[in-house]
Amino acid sequence: MSFEAAMKRLDEISVQMEQPDITLDDSLKFYKEAVELVAFCRKYISDATLTIMKLEEA
Amino acid sequence: MPDFFAVTVSQVNRRLAMLVKGDKALNDLYVEGEISNYTLHAASGHIYFTLKDSTASIKCVMFSSYAERLTFAPQSGISVMVRGKVGVYERDGANQIYVTEILPQGQGELYLAFEKAKQELKAGGYFEQKRKIPPQPKKICLITSEKGAALQDILNIISRRSPITTVLIIPVTVQGVTAPQSLINALNKAQDTDCDLIIIGRGGGSADDLSCFNDVDYAKTLFASKIPTISAVGHETDFTISDFVADLRAPTPSAAAELATAVTCEDLLGIINQKLARASDLLHQRLEGCMQRLDMVQKSIMLLKPSERLNNYSERLSLLNSKITSGVKNNIEKYDLQLTKKSEYISALNPINILNRGYSAVSGKDGIITSVEKVKVGDKVKIIMSDGILDAEITDKSTERKLDL
Numbered sequence: 001m002s003f004e005a006a007m008k009r010l011d012e013i014s015v016q017m018e019q020p021d022i023t024l025d026d027s028l029k030f031y032k033e034a035v036e037l038v039a040f041c042r043k044y045i046s047d048a049t050l051t052i053m054k055l056e057e058a
Numbered sequence: 059m060p061d062f063f064a065v066t067v068s069q070v071n072r073r074l075a076m077l078v079k080g081d082k083a084l085n086d087l088y089v090e091g092e093i094s095n096y097t098l099h100a101a102s103g104h105i106y107f108t109l110k111d112s113t114a115s116i117k118c119v120m121f122s123s124y125a126e127r128l129t130f131a132p133q134s135g136i137s138v139m140v141r142g143k144v145g146v147y148e149r150d151g152a153n154q155i156y157v158t159e160i161l162p163q164g165q166g167e168l169y170l171a172f173e174k175a176k177q178e179l180k181a182g183g184y185f186e187q188k189r190k191i192p193p194q195p196k197k198i199c200l201i202t203s204e205k206g207a208a209l210q211d212i213l214n215i216i217s218r219r220s221p222i223t224t225v226l227i228i229p230v231t232v233q234g235v236t237a238p239q240s241l242i243n244a245l246n247k248a249q250d251t252d253c254d255l256i257i258i259g260r261g262g263g264s265a266d267d268l269s270c271f272n273d274v275d276y277a278k279t280l281f282a283s284k285i286p287t288i289s290a291v292g293h294e295t296d297f298t299i300s301d302f303v304a305d306l307r308a309p310t311p312s313a314a315a316e317l318a319t320a321v322t323c324e325d326l327l328g329i330i331n332q333k334l335a336r337a338s339d340l341l342h343q344r345l346e347g348c349m350q351r352l353d354m355v356q357k358s359i360m361l362l363k364p365s366e367r368l369n370n371y372s373e374r375l376s377l378l379n380s381k382i383t384s385g386v387k388n389n390i391e392k393y394d395l396q397l398t399k400k401s402e403y404i405s406a407l408n409p410i411n412i413l414n415r416g417y418s419a420v421s422g423k424d425g426i427i428t429s430v431e432k433v434k435v436g437d438k439v440k441i442i443m444s445d446g447i448l449d450a451e452i453t454d455k456s457t458e459r460k461l462d463l
Contacts, residue, residue, distance in 0.1 A: 010333040026444070027344040028261035034337035038260060041330045045323045050217035051224040055251075057204070058230050058244035 003044045006037045013037075068148070072374040073461065075146035077152070084144040089116075089155060090163075098125075105132070109140060118142070120157040136358075137163035149207050149286045166187035168265055168272075174298055184277060189305045194321040198284070199253035204229040208290070208311035215315035219322040226253055227260065228306040232260040237270030239292060251285055255316045256283060258300065259290030271298035276308040280304060290314035293332045328356040344389045346372050 001009075013030045016022065022030075078084055091109035096267065098105055103122030108115050118140060132138060141152050142157040161169050179185065198216065209227070216223055228247055231240040241258065248256050258280065260268070271291045272274065277299045280287055287302030290311040301307035308314035321329075359402065391396075419442045421426045427433055433452050441448040 007330075007333075010078040010330070010337075012334065014340065017337060017344070022344065024344055026349045027341050030339050031341040034334060038330055038334045042327065045222060045327060045330075048323070050213065050221045052213065053224065053373050054225065054227045054229070055247060056229075058201075058229050058240050058247055 001040070006014060006041050006044075010034060010037050010041075071148040071151045075148050078144055078146050088139055088141050088142070090137070090139050091116075092135065093132055093430050094134050096132060102397060106158075107132070107134070108156055108321055109138075116144075117147075117152060117154040118157050119154055120160065121443055124158045128160060132160050139163065139167075150358055153162075166240040168269055170274050172299070175272055176302070177275070179274065179277055179299060179303065183304045186283045187281060187303075187305065190308050191286050191288065191317060191320070194220070194326075195223065195253075195255040197226060197251070197253045197255075197319060199226045199228060199248045199256045200252060201228045201230055201241065201248065201256060201258040202260055202311070203232045206261050207234065207265045208259060211261075211312045212257065215312055217317055219316065220319040222323060222326075223319065233263065233267045233270060238273035238276045241270060241276045245276075245279045245283055253285055256285050256287045257290060257308075257311075258287060258304070259311050259314060260292070260310070261311060261370075262293045262296070268292050268296055268298055271300035274299075276300070277303045281299065288314045288317055331438055341357070347349075410444065412444065429458050 013034050017030050022058055066238070071120060075126055089109060091111050094108045094115070096105070096107040103125055105122075105125045107122040109118050110116075110286060113289050120142075125144055139161045139411050140155060141159040141161075142155045144153060145156055146152070147154055182252065197277050200209070200212060202212070212463045213225060216225060226248075228244040229245045231237045245256070245258070257273075268291055271289070280289070280300060280303050286306075287304040289300040290296070290304045290313065291298045292301055292306040292310075294309035306317060308317050413419070421440045421442055422433060422437060424432075433439065433455065437452045441450055
């Protein structure tokens with residue numbers, strides 16, 4: 001999963017969890033997923049190093 | 059003789075001044091020449107000099123408000139281009155140039171070219187495209203010299219602020235005659251990449267060094283870029299056409315790197331934490347809601363439980379019971395009273411009681427005789443008294459006599 005997709009998924013989860021008729025079971029599932037996504041995003045950032053690419057001189 | 063009267067010198071000079079003032083060509087012009095008799099008036103800060111060429115000269119004055127903006131020190135003997143307007147100093151009847159700018163020779167031509175290109179592009183609407191710079195670009199195209207310090211500055215800053223970014227470098231020549239075409243080629247190449255932002259620029263240099271960023275063809279290519287652009291040329295005081303055409307001007311390459319990473323990884327961590335906190339809040343809200351519902355259900359079950367219902371019935375039963383009991387009791391009392399009254403009434407009607415009070419009844423062979431008409435003289439009758447019966451015979455009868463009691 002990409003970092004962007006993880007961030008997007010986190011937003012989706014918030015929206016899902018805001019639904020008034022969501023069950024406690026689903027709420028717990030979404031929360032668990034959010035915790036995993038957050039861990040993934042934090043690690044992605046802490047592990048990141050600038051990627052440098054180069055084209056031929058123009 | 060031309061006229062019948064003479065005018066004053068003042069009037070001549072005034073007329074000359076008005077004529078010059080009315081001539082548009084003399085109101086804003088560039089004049090080339092060599093400076094002589096250069097004098098800086100220490101008290102006022104005004105500069106006075108004569109501008110001359112091989113055959114003519116004209117006096118010049120540059121007032122202190124303009125003189126203090128000079129970026130170099132003019133002196134006698136150097137060739138310059140001045141900008142200003144021609145006016146007549148009425149006291150001396152002397153033409154002079156009121157100078158607003160002085161440019162050293164060489165730079166003068168560049169400046170003129172710059173001004174011309176700027177006006178042309180401005181009129182063409184090339185300065186009006188200001189798209190939003192993505193706050194968190196995934197891939198930044200960096201068009202600059204591989205040899206310059208600007209490249210390393212930019213990489214350092216992006217690496218520090220947003221290491222999750224990818225930078226694609228397109229090396230270019232940033233000075234000299236080949237520079238404009240090099241910049242144009244790089245911009246065209248960048249269009250075929252998946253970059254979402256272009257930073258184009260170089261570090262500081264002389265006006266000549268930066269001149270490729272004033273090239274009109276380059277400016278038009280920059281304008282045509284589908285990808286938003288940040289122009290970062292030289293130092294904060296350097297303004298190039300590139301800066302006007304780009305979506306955003308950065309005062310320096312380092313500043314461009316900061317503008318390109320508006321949302322840093324530190325910001326992102328903050329945002330991530332907020333998202334988690336939000337999810338946590340929502341979960342707690344849900345839990346809270348469930349607890350409340352549980353509580354309510356529990357209470358309603360308590361209300362419905364059988365022993366409660368039995369108690370209810372039992373209460374109703376005893377209520378009914380007491381109602382019935384009291385009802386019956388009331389009835390009995392009522393009937394009792396009626397019975398007593400009736401019994402008294404009946405008792406009052408008992409003939410024995412009447413006989414007890416001294417009355418007697420006469421009975422014949424057909425029962426109690428209630429009328430004189432029912433007997434004949436000679437009939438045997440029985441007189442019933444309270445304590446016995448007398449046998450008697452009717453000896454006489456009369457209806458005239460009434461019992462006189």
